[in-house]
Amino acid sequence: MLPENVLLTNNPETDLNQFLVQKKYSKIIVLVDEHTKAACYPVLEKSLPQHSLVTVQSGEERKTIATCEIIWQAMTDEKLDRHAALIILGGGVLGDMGGFCASTYKRGIDFILIPTTLLAQADASVGGKLGVDFNSFKNHIGVFNLPVLTLLYTGFLKTLPEHELRSGFAEVVKHALISDKKLWDEIRLSDLAHQNWNELVKQSVQFKCSVIEQDPREKNLRKILNAGHTVGHAIESFFLSSGNKILHGEAVAAGLIAEGWIAHQKNMLDQKSLHEIVEYVVRIFGKLEVPENALNTIASLALQDKKNKGNVVLGALQEGIGKAVWDVEISLEEITTALRFYRSC
Secondary structure (H helix, E strand, C coil), rough: CCCEEEECCCCCHHHHHHHHHCCCCEEEEEEEHHHHHHHHHHHHHHHCCCEEEEEECCCHHCCHHHHHHHHHHHHHHHCCCCEEEEEECCHHHHHHHHHHHHHHHHCCCCEEEEEEHHHHHHHHHHCCEEEECCCCEEEEEEECCCCCCEECCCHHHCCCCHHHHHHHHHHHHHHCCCCCHHHHHHHHCCHHHCCCCCHHHHHHHHHHHHHHCCCCCCCHHHHHHCCHHHHHHHHHHHHHHCCCCCCHHHHHHHHHHHHHHHHHHHCCCCCCHHHHHHHHHHHCCCCCCCCHHHHHHHHHHHHHHCCCEECCCEECCCCCCCEEEEEEEEEEEHHHHHHHHHCCC
């Protein structure tokens, strides 16, 4: 079952309106970027009570304190009190950043997430992780806080360009690899265009919520949700700092291969399973052009990973397909060699 504050809907206008009527907020601001303003806001506009619209620019490079200042200023200009609400209509970047702004404005007002990308629907909008990047380090500044409602409408996925849909699919693949071998076997029978998004979003959210319920503050079990992300975030940070932006899902896909290789070297993942992961991930996501002379630099960026303890990199690695373990020590040499494997596979 889905948590009480998560609703998978085929009628977002009616369900959102009913929720807002019950809440009777003093004021409402809707936060969008230029893409969701054009493609998604018109679906909900008529069902919303009186509200203000705030538009910020899209992109991971805009996930900064500077953009937060724009949002906080808009809230201040609208004289939002602590009985107001922020509705966030966008992908993972906007959800993370908007939720962070709502959680820190006047020490916290209600916020509603309406994720519009697969990445956000299947992963980023669930679990209460909020924040912004800092000096190219992913999600370096942030808090834990839950929205009063997460409204999931897979109809918005039709507005996405294929590369954005593919990026989100990396998190769906990750969830299958660490939780459900049967689901993994089903997923890899189909290409991107022939997946059942309603069912996959539902299964991903149910799995993630079941983990978070047991470990809401990421002290133990929840760390498995970072599979692929120790190396993935390092890759993403490298490209972000060098001015060559890549999508989060592209980095995670590369991370799943690299960390799969590390798990294989540690006798946690057999050769057949590693081959399955490499074959499917490369077929769906292709490969990033990771420079050979950047491998050590990328590995060193893993030292900033939030799961680490001191100068020890701790990752979440697969233990076979369908299971993962956390706090596995990974050396920088292993990361460098894993990246070399990724380049050659």
